[in-house]
Amino acid sequence: MILFKHVFFAARFFISFTVIVLLFVLAYFFPLGYNLVVLAFWLLVLLCCVDVVLLFRNKNGVRGVRDTPEKLSNGDDNTLYLYLENRYPFAIKVAVIDEIPFQFQRRDVLFEAHIATDATKIITYKLRPTKRGVYHFGALQVFVGTAIGLVQRRYCFEQGQTLPVYPSFIQMRQYELLAISNRLQNYGIKKIRRIGHSMEFEQIRNYVAGDDYRTINWKATARNRDIMVNQFQDEKSQAIYSIIDKGRVMKMPFEAMSLLDYAINASLVIANIAIKKGDKAGLITFSHKIGSALLASKRGSQIRHIQEVLYKEETQFLETDYEKLYTLVHRKIKQRSLLLLFTNFETLSALYRQMPYLRKMAKNHLLVVVFFVNTELLFLVDKKASTVEEVYQKTIAEKFIFEKKQIVNALQKHGIQAILTPPKQLTVNTINKYLELKSRGLI
Helix, strand or coil: CHHHHCEEECHHHHHHHHHHHHHHHHHHHCHHHHHHHHHHHHHHHHHHHHHHHHHHCCCCCEEEEEECCCCEECCCCEEEEEEEEECCCCCEEEEEEECCCHHHCCCCCEEEEEECCCCEEEEEEEECCCCCEEEEECCEEEEEECCCCCEEEEEEECCCEEEEEECCHHHHHHHHHHHHCCCHHHCCCCCCCCCCCCCEEEEEEECCCCCCHHHECHHHHHHHCCCEEEEEECCCCCEEEEEEECCHHHHCEECCEEHHHHHHHHHHHHHHHHHHCCCEEEEEEECCCEEEEEEEECCCCHHHHHHHHHHHCCCCCCCCCHHHHHHHHHHHCCCCEEEEEECCCCCHHHHHHHHHHHHHHHHHCEEEEEEECCHHHHHHHHCCCCCHHHHHHHHHHHHHHHHHHHHHHHHHHCCCEEEEECHHHHHHHHHHHHHHHHHCCCC
16 A cells, blocks of 8 residues: 555556547447557556556665755745755656745746666755745655656655744845955945045055055055055944834835845844944844844854844834833933834824934934835836826825925934835945945944
């Protein structure tokens, strides 16, 4: 019985069987061909038996392994590998079904391949999770067939594998390498015009194309007979806090990811860059009550702590309490810090309800309010209206877009920095603002 559980008929068998049935029907009208049809039927049975013997004479004719990272990165393409080893003394055809977690809602993870004798086949594919949490993989189903191709044998490997999905550590590593090499502007991040220099001297080095001529050290140039420049570095050990609103406004989805997850990914990246540049990174999450609060630090373990905290954060379907946020900031953060507040204001009235608390935080800290462009509204505005209903929808969309711009003006009027950004450009725009504020000496 166990053997029959792993025997499956291939498409070639059903085609052949259908042809034989049709021949039997024709033989009813042409009796002379009946014996030939019977012979074809028994030949099909014989070939099926040969196929079964070839496939089952080796107890472990195929070995399959799913190679995955220890954890998946949220919002990114994660690469997975399937290794298939042929241990049969003949070439085989395989059809591989990887039972991926239900969160992906995909039914197309099917791969077909030919594997030569004693050879290994590597299959590569990508998965893009859009929500943090635990993902359960099912079995790796491998269906093996011979050159006859009538019967397939099923093998099951890697059953019950579980992987956690963490905030985007892939993005974090990409920007980390650019931050270390001082090449952040090469990754789609605009180059910020530096206003003057910080007063912290770092080193004298050789001139390279693009250096400011005003930094040339003429004495060192004369000694070395080569152009030398003074290199300055930004003032360090400044506190950078990512404050994440977990209220209902952050549940809105864009491209299958919630605004909260976009904010979490950006917070992890900016915290890592801040630490690499010598600053201290901290984290606060809040909704109707304070969630997590990590004081700013630049210890080596700080990023790991931030990542673990962000992994567990969930959106609340309640109104956020900015009074509790202000109380926490006033009580816990004594040093003047950069506060990056990730939230979403859709209307001016929503902003004005929270403006008193934002203004109080802005008195002692450099506050940057980060909120989002509704890209669906941009699509409606760009779409040509041909009916009265579409004209009405387009007008309302333009009103909401204009109100977002008014929110930016209202914040700037009270000395509060603002970033209005599409969700996909959140990380880049946040890094831009961080670099701009440091170059202007505001933090």
